Amino acid sequence: LAKTTQPISMDSYEGQEVNITCSHNNIATNDYITWYQQFPSQGPRFIIQGYKTKVTNEVASLFIPADRKSSTLSLPRVSLSDTAVYYCLVGDRGRIYNQGGKLIFGQGTELSVKP
């Protein structure tokens, strides 16, 4: 599984757009990029996943350059409730019918949104 590097922490203010970049220089051809969000004393929650270019859902956007050695999670107009730790994970999606697909979490980025 490819190793990822993220900033340890970021600060932002309500209403701003927040971009969290993750480096994954050793990403393999079959690897996807997945982001999870974790609030204190809760289990992580899936945010978004992508392979290349841009992916957007109702929560966030994920930008992936052509070389796929990095990715950027973009949170539009953050609010106080977006204060959490954000994890970037890189790996294959696992074969469906066996025990593959386990997730290996890196250190994550602690995002603090201030009023």
Added chain:
Amino acid sequence: GAVVSQHPSRVICKSGTSVKIECRSLDFQATTMFWYRQFPKQSLMLMATSNEGSKATYEQGVEKDKFLINHASLTLSTLTVTSAHPEDSSFYICSARDLGATGERRTKNIQYFGAGTRLSVL
């Protein structure tokens, strides 16, 4: 999305006792569940992969006799911390994939996590 229920949410016990944590997939069947441990201000560390009807697969450095995993049905996995000691105090989290999902939920290998169990050993 799919729901994974974890119980209890918090447990305080004396040193030397055993503690059982349950993880249930409420609206889907999970042949595979995962158990993680998280210390304060640290990331999640995968402990083991729980397989329905067979032995769990433990990550390197995790004592299988210390952390007993049972996955007796397609919706329930249990983690038992045997003879708990203060150094076992941590936040334990389980997760599961919905292999019966269709569309994006299936292809993206989305894992659904329980709310976690805070274990404090006195």
